[in-house]
Amino acid sequence: MFLASVVIVLATFGSGAAAATLIGKPPVDTVAAISPAVGQTVGIAHPVTVRFAAPVADRARAESKLGVSSTQPLAGTYSWVGDTELTWTPDEFLPARSPITVRFGDTRSEFTTNAGVVAEGDMSAHTFTVSIGGKVQWVMPASFGKPGWETPVGTYPVLEKFRSVVFDSRTIGIPLNSAEGYYINGEYAERLTWGGVFVHSAPWSVDSQGYANVSHGCVNLSAEDAAWYYQNVGVGDPVTLHW
Template identity: 65%
Template sequence: MNIVARHLFLAIAVALSLAVAPTGANAMTIDRPGPAPVASVTPSDGAVVGIAHPVTVRFSAAVTDRARAEKSLSVTAGDPLPGSYSWRGDRELTWTPSGYLPANTTFTVNFGDRRTQFDTNVGVIADANMSTHTFTVSMGGLVVRTMPASMGKPGYETPTGTYPVLEKFRNLIFDSRTIGIPLDSPEGYLIDGEWAERLTWGGVFVHSAPWSVGQQGNSNVSHGCINLAPGDASWYYENVGVGDPVNIHW
C-alpha cells in the first residue's frame, strides 16, 4: 500500500470510529433537553374548583417539544384520567378532561418533579336553553333553581356548547368595543355590570341585566351574553365556582 493510499485508509477509519457510537460502559449518550421550566400550574395546589375545570401548565420559556411536554403531564384520581391537550402559544399547555370530572374528588397533577393537588366541588351545572329562555342550575345532580333568561339576538347569537366558568366578577364594565362594536354604533354600549361569570375569552358572560328583565323568559335580546335578573344573577354568582360548566343549546 503506497503512502497516499495508507493515509486515505487511516482517515476513513478515524471517521468511521467517530460516526459509530461505542457500546458498553464507556458509551457516550446525548440526552435531549428536558421540558421548559414550569412557571405555574392551575388549578393551584389546594384549590376547590368546578367539575369542568381544565388543567393548565404555564412555562417560563418556549416549549420546543410539545409531544414530550404532553407526555410529561398526568392528571390522576387514583387512576389516570382521559383528556385532550391544546396549546395557547408556545408557553401554555392545557389539558381538558373528557366529560366532567368526578365531584367531591381529590386530583393529583404531575409534571416532571412538579406535583400539585386540587379538589372538585359538589358539581354545579347550568343549562341555558335558548328556546325556552331559561337558565336552570343543578347541584349534585338535583335541580335547585330555574330562572328566566335572555340570550343572544339574531346576528349576535350565543354560541352553543359546554363552557366552563373562566372567571367571576362582582363588578365589571361591559364595553361593546371589546367585541368589535363601536360606541357610536346603534348597537354600541358601555355599561357598569354586576354579578358576572366569563364563559369565553371572546366576551360571552352570564351576568345581571336589569335592562332586559322584561324580555327574560320570553325572547333573546342580548349581544351574546346570558342575561339574568339581578337577584338571580347574584344567587348564581354566590353558588357557582370557577370551572363549573354551562351547557348552552336550543
C-alpha cells in the same frame, strides 16, 4: 464520562490550583407553574395548565409526561399556547368534591373540585337551569342573544367571576355611537368566553327574560337570580348553551 450533558470549566483560584466546575444543561421541560394551584378548589370542568420555564421542543413528549388523576387516571385532550403553555381539558366532567392530582415527571400538584355546579341555558325555552350535585336547584327565566348576535352553542367552563364589571360594546366591535352601542355597569357576572360572552344581571331586560332573546350574546338574568348564581358557581364550573 457524561461529555454530552456537561461542560467542564477550569477556574484558577488564589492558591494557583485549578478547579473543575461542572455545569449541567438546563433540565428538559422544566415546570414553572401548574394551574389550578395547590390547595385550590375549582369547578368540575376546569382545565389543567402547565407553564414551562423555557420553550418546549418536543410537544408530544411533554404531553406524555402529564398525568391527571382522581381515584383513577382521567382522560383529556391537549392544546398549546405558544411553546411554553400546555393545557389539558377533561373529556368529561371531573368528579365532584374530589382531590385531583397532577403529575408532570417528578413535579406533583393537587387541587380539589367543588360540589359540581352545572348550568344549562335553553335558548328556545328562554331558561337557565342550575343543578348542584346532580339535583336541579333553580330554573331561571333568561334572555340570550338576539338575531345577528346569537349566543354561541357549546359547553363553556366559567373563566372568571366579577361582582361588578363594565360592559363596553367597543370590545365586541360595536362603536359607542352606533344604535347597538352600550357602556353599562354590570353586576354578578361570569365570563364564559374571551370573546365577551357572560352570564350576568340584566335588570334592563327582565321583561324579555323567559320570553325573548334580546341580548348581544350574553345570558341575561334578573338581579336576584344572577346574585344567587354568582354566590354558588365556581371558576371552572360548566355552562352548556343550546337550542
